Each structure stands twice: as C-alpha cells, then as structure tokens.
Amino acid sequence: MSIESLVKPHIAKLEPYQPGKPVEELERELGITGAIKLASNENPLGPSPKAVAAMRAALDGVNRYPDGGSFRLRAKLAARLGVEPGALVFGTGSDGILEFLAKTFLGPGDEAIYAWPSFAMYPIVVNGSGATSVTVPLDDGLAHDLPAMRRAIGPRTRLVFVCNPNNPTGTSVGAAAFDRFVESLPADLVLAVDEAYVEYARRPDFPDALAWAKRRPGTIVLRTFSKIYGLAGLRVGYGVGDPELVGFLERARHPFDVGLLGQIAAEAALDDLEHVERARRLNGEGMDFLVRELAALGLETWPSDANFVLARVAGAGRAANGRAVYEALLREGVIVRPMGGFGLTEHVRITVGLPEENARLVAALRKLRAEGRA
Ligand SMILES: *Cc1c(COP(=O)(O)O)cnc(C)c1O
Secondary structure (H helix, E strand, C coil): CCHHHHCCHHHHCCCCCCCCCCHHHHHHHHCCCCCEECCCCCCCCCCCHHHHHHHHHHHHHCCCCCCCCCHHHHHHHHHHHCCCHHHEEEEEHHHHHHHHHHHHHCCCCCEEEEEECCCCHHHHHHHHCCCEEEEEECCCCCCCCHHHHHHHCCCCEEEEEEECCCCCCCCCCCHHHHHHHHHHCCCCCEEEEECCCHHHCCCCCCCCHHHHHHHCCCEEEEEECCCCCCCHHHCEEEEEECHHHHHHHHHHCCCCCCCHHHHHHHHHHHHCHHHHHHHHHHHHHHHHHHHHHHHHCCCEECCCCCCEEEEECECCCCECCHHHHHHHHHHCCEECEECHHHCCCCEEEEECCCHHHHHHHHHHHHHHHHCCCC
C-alpha cells in the first residue's frame, strides 16, 4: 500500500500553493534591509486603530471559542448593507466562502466557469472539488469577456465566478455589460461575484451586484475585510446573497471559521469609516501617480479599479520577462508580484503603497530602465 494510491486523483493533480517568502527572510537572503512589499494588495495604512484597540481589549478572552454565529458582526453588517442577517455567511477570508461554494455546489462531472487570468483561488477550489474548470480568456483589454462566458455555459455548469474588479488585471466591467450578463443567465446556476476590491472602485458605472443578490436567487456577492479594511492577517470574509443559498453554505462551513479577534476587529473596522475613506483617497492618489509615472517610463498599464496595477515591464527592447524585472526590483528592495503563473510573462502586478513607497518603486524602475534591465 502506498499513500499515493489512496489520494483522490483530483487532489493528486493539484499543484501546492507557492507561498511568498516572508520579507525578513528575503532581506536576509539578499543582504538588504528596509524592503517594501507591494505584492499582496494589502492596505499600506495598516488596520484601523479602532480595530487594534478593540482586539487589545479582547485579548484576555481568547481562551473562549468565538461566537459561532458571528452574531454582533452579522447584525452590524446586515444593517449596513440593508439585508437580513440570514443573507450573510462568514468565512476565513472570502477564500473560505469560495471553499463553501465549491463544497456545496461542485463535484466530479460538474463545471464551473471563470475568466482567466483571474483570482488564483478559483482553480484551487474548483479542481479541488473534482469538478472541471472552464476558463474563458479575458478580452483584448484584459477585462472579463462576459458574452464569451455566457456562451461557455452548458448543461453541466453549476457555478460562474465573476471577479470585479478583476485580480490580477485590475480591470472592471461596467453596469450595462454586467446587468445584460446577469439577465441572460439561466436560473439553475449559481453566480458568485467576487468584490474583494469593490470599495476602491472609481468608475461611476460600477455594477450594483448587491442589488442582484437581493433579486436573483442563486446569486452571492463575496466581500472581505482583508483589503481596504486592512485586516488580511485575521482572515475574515463574507458572502451576501439569497438567504436560501446562504443557508446551504451555512451547512458546509465549520462552526468556528472566524476567530474571536477577527470578529471583534471587523466589527470595530466597520465603525471606522474615516479609516476606510482615508485608504480610498490614498489609493486613488497613489494609483494616479503610478499610472502617470509608469507611462512616463514607457510602460503599458491597464485601467484599474482596485488597489493594484498591472504593468508590462518586459518584451520588445526591454528585459526578457517580468520575472527578471521582479528579481531586479527585489535587489532594489521592492517586492512586486511576477505574473508568469497567469500567462502574463512580460508583466508584474504592483500594489499601490504609501506615497514614499510608490516613489521608491518608480525610482527603482527608472534605474533599471536606465541600465536596460526594464
Ligand atoms: C484578496 C482577494 C480575495 C480575498 O481574500 P481573503 O480570503 O478574503 O483574504 C478574494 N478575491 C480576490 C479576487 C482577491 O484578490
């Protein structure tokens, strides 16, 4: 008997997730200090001070299990969103909600549709359930091709993911295209709209997916406290949707997905609208700066409604590939995300940081450019 022979074939086929190295470890290996991380779309302002204070006050209570129903967080968020408490489900990040969706709706023989390149968790949860991933390439502007996704729906389709704004391209779809797409969907499939970056979106015609979640059964909107709320390390995400659908996801989850500190911090963060507004403003200014400066370096970028921007830094008279630029930037103490794993071999994804961090990234790229390395 070998362990391997016992492993489910669809699990054996998966590639383990490659975690990035901790910043301290990279610094040690490269012999540098003061590196900045613009790689994981985190809030550079940090968490809300109110969330930190609330957690401090709660530390002595962590011998207790968390509230399995997230009662207070649920009530506050439901009131904020104008939904009933039963329309919400909480998970260990919105990654957790993706897992519940796969567990509830997918198995061998089923299909789930998503765009590609898009969020790396979709293949992990779909393929991990034994179902088949049907990927639909982004259009020429690296945005969701919703008509093509509609055409990809077949008799085995159970679940469709729309990531808006899309990670890793930052592109978004507007209300007209989105509404047309949702109206065209058959009733017997689940639509999951991943809005991890919705709070950053600036286009005036950004779709109202929440309105669809209240109207179309089988619709769920995924949101998170990891991005603009600055609580990525706590792992709190949620889904808002049709209470019937949410009720099934509640069966698929574990009793204590969201920890005690996570619930308390998320609740306090919801009350700190000023912090959210500050993060939004800072991001808008940083985005405008980066887009302008990258253009001045002759680098192509894509319009982003999120807190990161995709840039083509290699090819045609430049470095060989995005990986080379990523590694050269590392040596300058600036960590970005190479995109080769998404088939975007000439690109890197840059998270908008603090003003001085953005300036440092631009200065590092300018230096590499002058040396013919970007
Ligand atoms: C970051 C991100 C998430 C959120 O992940 P969490 O598990 O909530 O930290 C979800 N979807 C997309 C597209 C993301 O980029």
